[in-house]
Amino acid sequence: MTVTTESLEGVKAVLAETLGIEDRIGTVDESTPLFGSMPELDSLALLDLVSGLEDRFGIVVDDAEFTGDIFETVGSLTAFVDTKVDSES
Template identity: 50%
Template sequence: MYLEEVKQLLAEILHIHDEVSAYTAETPLLGYIPELDSMAVVSLITAIEEKYGIVVEDDEISADAFETVGNLAAFIERKVG
């Protein structure tokens, strides 16, 4: 459900609009997208919090949530409820 929204956030924050159109739920994030460094992860989390009106606690941030586009979409879905 949140897959397209995650792709849009990635495009906006990382400035990779052309590349994102080809992303699927299985597209890896961390270690795959050079633009997704630690500062970009912080920006992405902040954007997610603002967009969905949620708070992402430090202990909820894991490599698993950022492993793939689909994992990140599923994480948002769980948080939003």
């Protein structure tokens, strides 16, 4: 899975803002586990996160696209965002 640095930094920024983890976002990289590993990322925060990603990247995430695979790691989420940006541009 290849992700762009720009997208990765954008996803990290949305994660930091949504989850309130600005103090430790510097330790987050593509391999950082998400759902089930970050206590701040519960089901409500997940909806806020997706909304923030939609706003930042100008994408629309359909309910059917919500799968565990997307939220496995920061890298998998970023790859999903890259795919959505490519398909909607």
